[in-house]
Amino acid sequence: MDSRPIGIFDSGLGGLTVVSEIMRQLPHEQTLYFGDTARFPYGPRSAEELRGFVFEIIDFLLIYDVKFIVIACNSASAAALEAAQQFYSIPIIGVIEPGARAAVQATRNRRVGVIGTQATISSGSYITSMKTIDAGVKAYSLACPELADFVERDEITGERVEGAIKWYLDPLVRDGIDSLILGCTHYPLLSETIAKVAGDDITLISSAEETARELKEFLQRKDSFREGGVRPEPRFFSSGDEGVFGRLGARFLGQEIARVERVHLPFKAKVNRVEKG
């Protein structure tokens, strides 16, 4: 048993789809979520810059004595998971390996599509991860930068977003994929529209759902579940405006967010300033 909280973070609000899945699959666990909304989006940033952000955020979450870190951001997972795992002593998972693994298991014709941000797709991380499980899988990946913007604008159904999805998916469908990884934490909100465009023959893989599933496996094997009892309140931290986080975040979380705490990163630099003061 280990009743410490689980720390989860993303560039903005998309990672709340992972929190939502963790709350569904692990209802007794306490979650702490940090959304780096002040520096959103991560997609166009360099891997080096993202590694710096990830280390700052993990240092911040460790203040709350978290037992586990989930990098609930595809771009940050691709850029910094390995470095973070090598540096920190607590277990850290990202969203890429769980999604890749589920896709390899689900595909029947071994043709898998991957959609995500520019940073995620450029990294090739989903492909590398799938190949370690099935060296013969064929991956078809495509950066869809516009799709996260539709979600940010809350335009998740309708002609325009359907048209954009169709435009992106058409080449993947022609390549004969039978499974599609939603490789961005924003995309679960588009899953109904994506399913409508993709048709019944393509299985959608949600990294959010798979990551929560993987987290559950880890906690089970380590015998590190939180002791049952009263369901703990999740806590939310934001580097940007609390009001915006609360309003927009509710859509990603699928429930109201009562309270958001504003924090200023880089946390370490701030601590140093206080100590020196």
Next chain:
Amino acid sequence: MDSRPIGIFDSGLGGLTVVSEIMRQLPHEQTLYFGDTARFPYGPRSAEELRGFVFEIIDFLLIYDVKFIVIACNSASAAALEAAQQFYSIPIIGVIEPGARAAVQATRNRRVGVIGTQATISSGSYITSMKTIDAGVKAYSLACPELADFVERDEITGERVEGAIKWYLDPLVRDGIDSLILGCTHYPLLSETIAKVAGDDITLISSAEETARELKEFLQRKDSFREGGVRPEPRFFSSGDEGVFGRLGARFLGQEIARVERVHLPFKAKVNRVEKG
């Protein structure tokens, strides 16, 4: 639904521990097992030679229209899984990735021991596989060629085998491992004795159990379970003596083996000869 059988093979009888786990976890599936007893052991053979054997055996199993192949041999998985996945169109898994994954999930101090044959340990496959899931895990691996011989001789308890296990494990225990991968399909039969020597603080990971678990996940996600009903009889093929296979195999399988079919490999060469004849 997919009612075709699952093809499983190993260098000898050790892979029957994987069949036993598949029969336990997937009681409705039909299993076909090929034990390459005529060419046992694989441990000291080169990777190139093992790849040749693996392709021959898969060609043989495909005659029976199997839906899935399990390379239930650590040495063969390390040498040939990737090449086989790239060549064949049906899904193929080995025993290494499932064991590696379970160990990474189970360890608390991120120090994992691996024991296996010379071929398995030399390949470094468990370490590579663990690092793709947790780049910060520390792996301590050791070839234990003698242990499979104890199992072959049915000497699975007693002073001598305990002494050998203690001699092998002592350095790993001093390295502070908290989890130990049994990286040879012979070792599940030694697990009680290994547990006795290792003590309660070290979690044993059975690749046999984890591989069956992974197979189940694959079939579930692909919606490829066999339709229920009468439990099908497993079939056993041997490249060596049927009588010996039946007698010794029962220990690995944990139940009697009614019938063993002798086959002569290389199958392809034989077919060619017949065609040419």
